[in-house]
Amino acid sequence: MSDSTQSTIKWRCPSNIAIIKYWGKKEHQIPANPSVSMTLSAAFTEIEIDLTKKTNPDTVLNYFFEGKKNEAFEKRILHFLPAVSAWLPVLSTHALTINSHNSFPHSAGIASSASSFGALALGLLDASYPGKYENDRQSFLKEASRIARLGSGSACRSMAAPFCLWGEDEIFSGSNDEYAVPVGPVHPVFQNIADSIIIVDDSAKAISSSQGHALMKDHEFAAQRFEQAGKHTRELLAILGTGDWEKFIRITESEALTLHAMMMSSPTPFLLMKPGTLSVIQTVQSFRKEENLPLCFTLDAGPNVHILYPADISISVRPLLEEIQKTGNYRIIQDQTGKGPEKLR
Numbered sequence: 001m002s003d004s005t006q007s008t009i010k011w012r013c014p015s016n017i018a019i020i021k022y023w024g025k026k027e028h029q030i031p032a033n034p035s036v037s038m039t040l041s042a043a044f045t046e047i048e049i050d051l052t053k054k055t056n057p058d059t060v061l062n063y064f065f066e067g068k069k070n071e072a073f074e075k076r077i078l079h080f081l082p083a084v085s086a087w088l089p090v091l092s093t094h095a096l097t098i099n100s101h102n103s104f105p106h107s108a109g110i111a112s113s114a115s116s117f118g119a120l121a122l123g124l125l126d127a128s129y130p131g132k133y134e135n136d137r138q139s140f141l142k143e144a145s146r147i148a149r150l151g152s153g154s155a156c157r158s159m160a161a162p163f164c165l166w167g168e169d170e171i172f173s174g175s176n177d178e179y180a181v182p183v184g185p186v187h188p189v190f191q192n193i194a195d196s197i198i199i200v201d202d203s204a205k206a207i208s209s210s211q212g213h214a215l216m217k218d219h220e221f222a223a224q225r226f227e228q229a230g231k232h233t234r235e236l237l238a239i240l241g242t243g244d245w246e247k248f249i250r251i252t253e254s255e256a257l258t259l260h261a262m263m264m265s266s267p268t269p270f271l272l273m274k275p276g277t278l279s280v281i282q283t284v285q286s287f288r289k290e291e292n293l294p295l296c297f298t299l300d301a302g303p304n305v306h307i308l309y310p311a312d313i314s315i316s317v318r319p320l321l322e323e324i325q326k327t328g329n330y331r332i333i334q335d336q337t338g339k340g341p342e343k344l345r
Contacts, residue, residue, distance in 0.1 A: 024216030034167030117151030
């Protein structure tokens, strides 16, 4: 950080959608199983951080979301900062005013915590070590991923593109529980995937992801699930290299349904899918069979559906989206594979 009393840093960080699901964690945001995600493009968070030299040690943070004070998320950040202060010396010398903006609506089936904590980690790391990583973007993103993980586990997967692996796996050299790493090489057919996000229900979820993760500790099927996730991870990494859409579809949909099966069979069962979720899934599967097109669905920990397909068949997929929109009057957000974070200031 320079000696000036005030400076501003601004970063954009995309969200991501997990293909291999992360569900269950250990202490310090260490995942119970590896996960693989696709980095998005149009769904992102922009965070502007104004840093002012402290005159009062108690002055730490003011957080604004979409121009308004947001005390709920500010509390999450205040809980996060002490956990990462050892890596971010700027926190001991400067107070923060944070202005955050999302490109997507709240509760839209997009991981806003991932993009928000990702952008925050990028900005704070940049402020702490100006110029240090100027010629080493890979190391910078690895450290940002490690820091972001402590705010939101899935945030660590937003630091590279088009696909990221988070969680140690003996088959994949360089994989780590503390940060995500880019997956590659990726076959050309998987480098430009469209993601049509069907907003079945935009109300607040009945149970948070953190509560859901905790329920895996005593889950009857936890061991089998973690073993399955590891197996699927290794299979998917091979598929991403060979370009096999049929196998990609099988694993992607299996993971989505298994995630929700874990919820429904938890010690305290809960259901986040809605009737519309199942209707959309059945429509997708019927359309795929009738038209013989490479497309599939995935779900996050909620009711909304992501439809994935090669971007170059978007025109052929349009009738499916029109049918879904007409049947349920659902809002659809269009996204695709992205290129990772971007510094704006």
